[in-house]
Each structure stands twice: as structure tokens, then as C-alpha cells.
Amino acid sequence: MKRSFRKQVSWAVAPVLSISLLAGCTSGAPAATGTGTSTNTAKDSKPAAAEPVKIQFLVPSFAEVPNMADHYWTEFQKRSNSKLDIEWIPSGDYDTKFDLVLASGNLPEVIVSQSATRPTLLNAINQGAFWDLTSLLGDFSQYPNLKKNADPNVWNYMKVNGKIYGVARNRPNIDPGIKMRKDWLDKLNLPIPQTLDEYSAALKKIVESDLDGNGKKDTIGILGHGFLLADGDSSYLAAFGGLDPIFDKDGGLIKEVLTPNYTQMVDWFRKQYADGILAKEFSTIKKTQAEEMFATGRAASYTRNIWRDFSWEQDIKKVQPEANVITLPPMKGPGGVSVALVPPLFGAFYISKKVPEAKVKQILEYFNTTTTKEFTDFNYFGIEGVHHKLVDGQPQLTDQGVKEVTTNANQPFPMAFNNIMKVFNASAPKAYNDAKIKDTEVFAKVGKMNLFNVVYSDTWTTTWPKYEKEWQSMVIKAIVGQISMDEYKSYVDKLNTNADIKKSYQEFAAKYKEFFGK
Incomplete structure (x- = not known):
């Protein structure tokens, strides 16, 4: 792959959030789950909604530990059709905790590594602690958002010995x-x-x-x-x-x-x-x-x-x-x-090999569902009228938004790549x-x-x-x-x-x- 070492990143000068995306995020309509169910199907023939996927996470915390029953997280889990069981570790202590968990072998279903090249992570991969996702992801036809809403080189960067073990946490280069x-x-x-x-x-x-x-x-x-x-x-x-x-x-x-x-x-x-x-x-x-x-x-x-x-x-x-x-x-x-530009990923999500394959596919579908501009915008601004209001055409957080829509909101899903994400203050x-x-x-x-x-x-x-x-x-x-x-x-x-x-x-x-x- 030919690539200039100096990152030449395309620059988005448009605002992070378009009004159309905002409308799509605040209408209360459920997010697509990838089931193929049409929202236009007649009521009496519409299949029952799939049960929310329950996922256990270990993630770093960069703010106060959130209340998962508040307005933001209740709506996030509703739209993503998920039920998240998250253990939040203070960011300053996270790498130490991460290493201890790997050493214990008592892994959660999904664990975040803040670096895709951390030595303890690579050792764990080589020892078979995590799922090899290469064949499951395939050509990404089953998980198109994971490919189209990421930096073009992310999945190449994710490879260890030619295989993919993690789902990148997409982040901007400018940080x-x-x-x-x-x-x-x-x-x-x-x-x-x-x-x-x-x-x-x-x-x-x-x-x-x-x-x-x-x-x-x-x-x-x-x-x-x-x-x-x-x-x-x-x-x-x-x-x-x-x-x-x-x-x-x-x-x-x-x-x-x-x-x-x-x-x-x-x-x-x-x-x-x-x-x-x-x-x-x-x-x-x-x-x-x-x-x-x-x-x-x-x-x-x-x-x-x-x-x-x-x-x-x-x-x-x-x-x-x-x-x-x-x-x-x-x-x-x-x-x-x-x-210093940062890589277009802030580490990745790794799925424990103890998780059954059927559950792995559900977790990948959750990641695919949430890797969209709509979810990333929701991650920044939450619900209109609750977490933000429009001021001069730009969403601006309310006091409740400042409290509930913190940096922790972007920890348990991949997000969509956006190169002004770490410059823009909501x-x-x-x-x-x-x-x-x-x-x-x-x-x-x-x-x-x-x-x-x-x-x-x-x-x-x-x-x-x-x-x-x-x-x-x-x-x-x-x-x-x-x-x-x-x-x-x-x-x-x-x-x-x-x-x-x-x-x-x-x-x-x-x-x-x-x-x-x-």
C-alpha cells in the first residue's frame, strides 16, 4: 500500500452536525438493527423486534461514571437495541487495570485497549485470548458501516500477523x-x-x-x-x-x-x-x-x-x-x-474468545449499527430539547447535556470518522x-x-x-x-x-x- 508518511488528511470545514442528521437523531425513530425489517411493513405482519443484545464491556472513564438509566443512555441503548453492562475504569488507571485483567484471564465479553500495539495486548492476541475476526468480517458486506465510516487505512492498521482481532475505535487525526x-x-x-x-x-x-x-x-x-x-x-x-x-x-x-x-x-x-x-x-x-x-x-x-x-x-x-x-x-x-497527528483510531474493541460465535456476530452487528454519522452526532449532542438546543443553527448543550453527554459517551461504540471531532466543543x-x-x-x-x-x-x-x-x-x-x-x-x-x-x-x-x- 503506497502511503505518504506525512498524513494528508481531507479536511471537513462543514459543521459536525447537519440539520438533516439532527432531525434523524431526534425524531425518536429506532436505529436500524440490520435485521432487514422494513418500517413500512403493515402492523399485523411486522416481525417482533429482536431482543436487545446484552454486552459486557470494560472501558476507560474520562469523566464521572455515568448513570446508565439517565435520558442519554436510555435513548442510546434504545436506538442501538442494546443493553450495556459497562465497568468504567478511571482513564489514568486504565492501562494498569487492562494489564491485570489480561493476566488474570478473567476477560469481559468486550475489552477496550487504548493502543492497538500495546505489548500486553499483542501477547494476549498471540496466546489466543481474543476472536480472530478476519473471516467473520470478510469483505464487510455484512457490516458496511464499519468500513465506509472509517479512515481508509484503519483496517490495515488493525492487522496483527495479517489478521484482524479488533474493531477500531475511530478517532480524528487532529486531536x-x-x-x-x-x-x-x-x-x-x-x-x-x-x-x-x-x-x-x-x-x-x-x-x-x-x-x-x-x-x-x-x-x-x-x-x-x-x-x-x-x-x-x-x-x-x-x-x-x-x-x-x-x-x-x-x-x-x-x-x-x-x-x-x-x-x-x-x-x-x-x-x-x-x-x-x-x-x-x-x-x-x-x-x-x-x-x-x-x-x-x-x-x-x-x-x-x-x-x-x-x-x-x-x-x-x-x-x-x-x-x-x-x-x-x-x-x-x-x-x-x-x-502531532494521532492515528485514525484510539485503540480498539477486542472480543473474548470465550464468547460464543453467535454472540460475536451480534456484537459486530451492534458495532456496525452504531458506526454512523447519526450515532456520532447523537453522541455529541444527545436529544434535542433535553440535551441541546439550536443556537445560530448549531446544537449547543444544555446544563443537562453537559452533565449527561460527556466524553464517556463515546467509549462503548466505534463512532464514525470525523476529523473535527476533537476540535469542536459542543x-x-x-x-x-x-x-x-x-x-x-x-x-x-x-x-x-x-x-x-x-x-x-x-x-x-x-x-x-x-x-x-x-x-x-x-x-x-x-x-x-x-x-x-x-x-x-x-x-x-x-x-x-x-x-x-x-x-x-x-x-x-x-x-x-x-x-x-x-
Whole structure:
């Protein structure tokens, strides 16, 4: 398959929701179930509706655990002809829980993996924990929505050893952005940064000031969560050219964390830490802590989904009324620009091999039924008059909508691909969304995707866990100054001479050629 490594994504400038789709979503008509039953059949000859399919899920939770009996979930299950039994795990703890569940062997019917290349997932696939869906999906003639409403390359990306084991969770390529408190830039008469150097200089001035007015100089410059900055790593690494394919002298594709570019980024963060810009506790901050810190006006910059700009700005205004949160434009770094595109999937759904084949087909039909624009629109706005109202032709969430139609609403179904999904904020005014979409349009043209979200290596899967924690410790020590950069470079060089890691690079290169035709 010929494919440019730099993602060239078609850009939808139309609003997420058309009035016609909205009408179809709020009429109360049941969603198609794929049974072939015509809604025009005479009442006395109409077959009885199929029983709702009961599905047990394990999924990550990015908001408060929902009440599955509320208006939104009651209507969703009615339209999808389903009864969902969902165990919600806080997103920050999800990968740990995921690994524990796989190790126990006590799998739910459907489990979400947030990455299609997670080592524990690949091990479980190789051990036969999940259904091979290849023949069941076939040419997708039985499940057309799963193919036509996804990115054209998704099903190729889903393959493990040439077979399909999961149903992709469709997501847009444009998603994370480096946020900045523009009101603080304005207070210091600083322009919006166009380069990493300007960004660092602006943040240094911010942390040396008392812009939050609390009488202390305790503002965090760069906030993150997890290791290293979690959601923010790829955006910064892109500016150092670390999302480009980088090969060793033997033609092996070097894992991005062991490239010279990543080392250069570590050195940059070391400088930010020394200047008091990077959060002192960056290596121990949890996601929920970081969200609370940014939403209460304690940090200048944080990298997360672009749609969050409006929501966090409203939160900060409760304590700092002049707050203005923006996503920075692509900033030029030594090897690229600070825009990371994400794969057109956020992991996938995997069906336990313990599930009978007949039930597997029912689950696939549920996924097919819900992979439509209508369901995705419903996922964003819920029921008209209950969860949203039309303002200037755009649905805008009501208070009940904000409460019930959260990010968790999109966890238990694939959704239809839409490249403005993570830019658009359903609570924001139309003018705000239109401007945000226009401002981030360039991301699709200049951003790059971390190819290791797609390519994988069996040898890396079994080898890297032996070194990952030690490597993470060395990164942190280098950033905080406990070891020199030369010591860190020597450590990385040693890893790159390891026979198993070098073998991994050859396998990565083969997968890269398979997926990208290079």
C-alpha cells in the first residue's frame, strides 16, 4: 500500500452536525438493527423486534461514571437495541487495570485497549485470548458501516500477523494541541510563540511573574501527567523531528524513544526544568491532578485535546475572569513543528474468545449499527430539547447535556470518522467553534503521526518490558540533573546495541514497509 508518511488528511470545514442528521437523531425513530425489517411493513405482519443484545464491556472513564438509566443512555441503548453492562475504569488507571485483567484471564465479553500495539495486548492476541475476526468480517458486506465510516487505512492498521482481532475505535487525526494562557502573554506584552525558543522565553517570563495575583511566583510553566508528559510527548517530539522514520546503519527502524531526536528533546526538557519552567513534580503528577491544576489557573501550558480549550477557559474564569486559553499554532523546532497527528483510531474493541460465535456476530452487528454519522452526532449532542438546543443553527448543550453527554459517551461504540471531532466543543458558541476549526486546519497539513502507534514488533513486545522502567528512570534523572546528558546518551547507545532490540528494529522496518509502502 503506497502511503505518504506525512498524513494528508481531507479536511471537513462543514459543521459536525447537519440539520438533516439532527432531525434523524431526534425524531425518536429506532436505529436500524440490520435485521432487514422494513418500517413500512403493515402492523399485523411486522416481525417482533429482536431482543436487545446484552454486552459486557470494560472501558476507560474520562469523566464521572455515568448513570446508565439517565435520558442519554436510555435513548442510546434504545436506538442501538442494546443493553450495556459497562465497568468504567478511571482513564489514568486504565492501562494498569487492562494489564491485570489480561493476566488474570478473567476477560469481559468486550475489552477496550487504548493502543492497538500495546505489548500486553499483542501477547494476549498471540496466546489466543481474543476472536480472530478476519473471516467473520470478510469483505464487510455484512457490516458496511464499519468500513465506509472509517479512515481508509484503519483496517490495515488493525492487522496483527495479517489478521484482524479488533474493531477500531475511530478517532480524528487532529486531536492534541499545546495550550497557552494568552491572557498572560498579553499582560506581559508577549506575542504568540512561533518557535520553541520563543515559547521557552515566554514561559520563563511567566513563571518569574505573579500573573495569578496570589502573591507568589509559583505558576507552573509546562504541565504534564504520567511519563513523560503523556499526551504532550509527541507534540514536542515532532518539533525535534522525532516522528520521522529514523533508521540505524543496518536499515532497522529505531523506536522513537531511543532516537537521537528523543535524546535532544530530553536535553531541552532538562533546560526547562533548570529554568523552573517544567513542573518540579512532572514525573509523579496524575492526569486528574493535572486537569485540576490547569483548570484552576495554576499553569501556563498543558497539552491535551483541542476541544478542551473552551471548557477549561470557562473553569479558569471562575477564579481568573480574564482567562483566555488557546491552542498554539505549529511552533518551529530544530527538526520540525510542534504538531502531532494521532492515528485514525484510539485503540480498539477486542472480543473474548470465550464468547460464543453467535454472540460475536451480534456484537459486530451492534458495532456496525452504531458506526454512523447519526450515532456520532447523537453522541455529541444527545436529544434535542433535553440535551441541546439550536443556537445560530448549531446544537449547543444544555446544563443537562453537559452533565449527561460527556466524553464517556463515546467509549462503548466505534463512532464514525470525523476529523473535527476533537476540535469542536459542543458547549461553545458557533463563532468560537468556527474560529477554532479554521485556526487548526493547518495541523492536518504540517503534522506528523507517531508511526509506532501502528507498526509493531513481537521481539520489542517481549524485550522492552525488561528495560522500560530503567529507561524511564534514566530520562527523569537526566531531566532533573542527577546524571549528565553524556551519561544518558551512553545508556541509550548501550540499549541500541542490544541484540534483541536491534532485531526489533528490523521487525519494525518490515512492518513500516508493509503499512506505508516504504
